[in-house]
Amino acid sequence: xxxxxxxxxxxxxxxxxxxxxxxxxxxxxxxxxxxxxxxxxxxxxxxxxxxxxxxxxxxxxxxxxxxxxxxxxxxxxxxxxxxxxxxxxxxxxxxxxxxxxxxxxxxxxxxxxxxxxxxxxxxxxxxxxxxxxxxxxxxxxxxxxxxxxxxxxxxxxxxxxxxxxxxxxxxxxxxxxxxxxxxxxxxxxxxxxxxxxxxxxxxxxxxxxxxxxxxxxxxxxxxxxxxxxxxxxxxxxxxxxxxxxxxxxxxxxxxxxxxxxxxxxxxxxxxxxxxxxxxxxxxxxxxxxxxxxxxxxxxxxxxxxxxxxxxxxxxxxxxxxxxxxxxxxxxxxxxxxxxxxxxxxxxxxxxxxxxxxxxxxxxxxxxxxxxxxxxxxxxxxxxxxxxxxxxxxxxxxxxxxxxxxxxxxxxxxxxxxxxxxxxxxxxxxxxxxxxxxxxxxxxxxxxxxxxxxxxxxxxxxxxxxxxxxxxxxxxxxxxxxxxxxxxxxxxxxxxxxxxxxxxxxxxxxxxxxxxxxxxxxxxxxxxxxxxxxxxxxxxxxxxxxxxxx
Numbered sequence: 001x002x003x004x005x006x007x008x009x010x011x012x013x014x015x016x017x018x019x020x021x022x023x024x025x026x027x028x029x030x031x032x033x034x035x036x037x038x039x040x041x042x043x044x045x046x047x048x049x050x051x052x053x054x055x056x057x058x059x060x061x062x063x064x065x066x067x068x069x070x071x072x073x074x075x076x077x078x079x080x081x082x083x084x085x086x087x088x089x090x091x092x093x094x095x096x097x098x099x100x101x102x103x104x105x106x107x108x109x110x111x112x113x114x115x116x117x118x119x120x121x122x123x124x125x126x127x128x129x130x131x132x133x134x135x136x137x138x139x140x141x142x143x144x145x146x147x148x149x150x151x152x153x154x155x156x157x158x159x160x161x162x163x164x165x166x167x168x169x170x171x172x173x174x175x176x177x178x179x180x181x182x183x184x185x186x187x188x189x190x191x192x193x194x195x196x197x198x199x200x201x202x203x204x205x206x207x208x209x210x211x212x213x214x215x216x217x218x219x220x221x222x223x224x225x226x227x228x229x230x231x232x233x234x235x236x237x238x239x240x241x242x243x244x245x246x247x248x249x250x251x252x253x254x255x256x257x258x259x260x261x262x263x264x265x266x267x268x269x270x271x272x273x274x275x276x277x278x279x280x281x282x283x284x285x286x287x288x289x290x291x292x293x294x295x296x297x298x299x300x301x302x303x304x305x306x307x308x309x310x311x312x313x314x315x316x317x318x319x320x321x322x323x324x325x326x327x328x329x330x331x332x333x334x335x336x337x338x339x340x341x342x343x344x345x346x347x348x349x350x351x352x353x354x355x356x357x358x359x360x361x362x363x364x365x366x367x368x369x370x371x372x373x374x375x376x377x378x379x380x381x382x383x384x385x386x387x388x389x390x391x392x393x394x395x396x397x398x399x400x401x402x403x404x405x406x407x408x409x410x411x412x413x414x415x416x417x418x419x420x421x422x423x424x425x426x427x428x429x430x431x432x433x434x435x436x437x438x439x440x441x442x443x444x445x446x447x448x449x450x451x452x453x454x455x456x457x458x459x460x461x462x463x464x465x466x467x468x469x470x471x472x473x474x475x476x477x478x479x480x481x482x483x484x485x486x487x488x489x490x491x492x493x494x495x496x497x498x499x500x501x502x503x504x505x506x507x508x509x510x511x512x513x514x515x516x517x518x519x520x521x522x523x524x525x526x527x528x529x530x531x532x533x534x535x536x537x538x539x540x541x542x543x544x545x546x547x548x549x
Contacts, residue, residue: 001190004205006197006266007212008290013279015144017194017211022143029191039148041137044069045124046174051091051108052115052123053167058090068140069133070104107131119165121156197266208270213290214280216259256288263290356448359458359498362539364491368480382420383477385409386519387461389424390475391444394437401425423477423519430522436462436473449502452542456498462517469511472499473524481518485527490535492516496527497536 007014021028044067050060062081065072084093091108098105114126128134128149137145159170193205227247235244267274278291287296298314306315360366367379388408393401405421428437435441441464448457462473474496482488496514503512514527537544 001193002206003192003209004200004203004207004269005192005194005209005211006200006269007194008197008216008262009212010196013212014194014196018147019142019144021192021194027191029193039145039151040141041145042148042152044137045127045133045149045152046171048111048127049120049123049167050171052111053171055091055112056089061090061094065104068136069127069131070107071136072104115167119156119160120167120170121153121160121165123167124153124156197262197269200269201265204269204271206271207273208266208275210266210274210276210290210294211279213276213294214278215283215289259290263293266290267294354454356455356457357541359456359495360491362491362494362498362536362541364494364535364539365489366491367478367489368482379477382416383475385411385420386424386477387475389420390427390437390461390519393424393428394443427517427519427522433517433522433524435464436517436524438464440464447499447502447506449505451498451501452539452544454542456502458495458498458502460499465507466510468509469513470503470507471513471515472496472503473515473517474499475517475519477519479520481521481523482525485525485531488516488525488527490538493527493532493535494539497532497534497539500529500532501536 005017007017018028044064047060047063047067048069051057051064054060058081062077064070065077065080066074080093080097081090084090084096094101094105094108111123111127111131115123118126134149137149155174156170159165159173163169163173227243232244237245240248276291276294278289282292283289287293295314298316301316303314303316306313385408389405392404392408396404401424402421405417405424409417409420411417411420427433441462443462445460445463446457447460448455450456460472461475464471464473474492476492478489485493496516500512500514503510512529514529514532516525516527517523518525536542
């Protein structure tokens with residue numbers, strides 16, 4: 001905390017000083033201003049996040065693969081990109097060759113699965129900790145990368161306090177916001193501080209280093225300069241008229257005076273010890289660098305030669321430094337810490353979470369005895385096609401049904417396609433079913449809830465929500481239609497019982513009605529609640545005594 005290192009600007013030697021101090025394990029506070037987006041570690045993390053948000057972003061995936069996070073070399077990336085199918089995305093090519101790159105694919109697949117529900121901060125932490133991203137970045141980029149990583153995490157938390165914590169929004173926010181952090185390095189505690197001379201105004205330290213005192217080049221002058229407040233185009237030196245040359249000389253004098261003021265600020269920051277060094281070239285014409293000015297002043301004050309490990313320098317001192325005695329604090333002996341035995345053995349593996357069930361996974365027959373012997377896959381394919389027609393045709397005029405059916409039904413047999421359209425048309429034009437396909441009825445409604453100690457997730461074919469009641473309808477295309485609800489196949493009753501249990505949690509103050517729409521006969525069969533509840537209670541993989549949670 002007694003040491004302050006001052007530079008003229010943040011480019012050049014500034015990052016090298018921080019890198020060297022961290023390489024020597026010196027406690028350093030880092031840069032006083034940090035542009036988060038410019039840090040190499042942040043660029044690698046942002047590329048990985050961009051891929052997770054948009055898997056079709058080939059460039060972001062390529063950057064992530066080549067970064068320390070995934071560790072690919074140039075040849076491996078070229079081979080993956082060059083050998084992929086024409087017009088195929090890089091992610092698709094990696095998935096097709098997942099057996100060749102199991103570790104990379106496992107990391108990316110895990111992050112993609114988590115990207116939809118984790119907050120940006122949690123997702124970055126998952127990369128850094130679970131997939132060892134922090135260790136990999138520091139191993140490649142050095143310990144100075146810690147500042148950028150920690151700043152990115154801080155910005156992710158700041159974003160979540162003001163915005164909806166979504167990955168896409170966070171990436172847009174990073175692109176549009178100039179994420180520059182100004183640190184209060186004067187409050188960094190017992191750490192070396194590195195900052196610009198301009199930023200050190202008002203600060204002091206017992207020991208001050210000035211390593212950036214060599215030849216300082218001003219930035220390129222603009223193409224416009226002001227002469228008595230009038231903007232004019234800047235001309236080459238041999239073509240300038242006298243007023244422009246005079247204005248140029250005045251501008252150079254102001255710049256030189258400002259540099260001298262900054263030198264005064266730099267020299268007066270030291271309370272006891274000032275070390276001046278020059279990283280770079282000196283001025284061979286006017287001798288106008290800070291280093292040469294300090295050297296000339298030391299010689300005028302009678303400085304004596306000083307031999308250092310880096311060569312001979314000058315030293316000017318006052319007071320009896322050699323007579324001072326140093327005081328060393330007694331070493332502190334730390335008490336041995338005995339950890340409980342549980343820390344000596346690995347934690348047991350976590351219990352796998354129960355698999356999410358579909359209402360159709362609850363067991364029981366799905367077909368009537370008269371349907372026995374039919375090909376199960378063909379029956380499922382036929383039911384899927386019929387569901388598509390009943391979902392989309394009600395939104396179109398009848399004149400367009402035939403054309404829409406041809407686009408929806410992927411069937412090689414024209415006769416089968418015509419039969420499906422005829423069956424769907426009979427259902428949609430039955431007067432008693434008009435309320436099922438009314439504009440306010442909801443189609444293909446996803447629903448999820450905790451039932452019997454298990455998470456259930458399903459899709460209700462048709463949902464009609466009234467002021468005090470809800471009607472849930474499921475399409476069934478069985479060849480044999482039962483006469484009564486009690487005669488329905490056990491598997492269908494369990495499925496409808498699951499919908500009842502879930503809807504009762506979503507609509508606790510509504511009456512829940514259930515029905516099956518048999519497409520073969522275009523008829524709607526109401527299902528009593530007691531019948532479906534009894535069937536659900538017989539499902540072997542649910543414990544209804546647990547109740548909803």
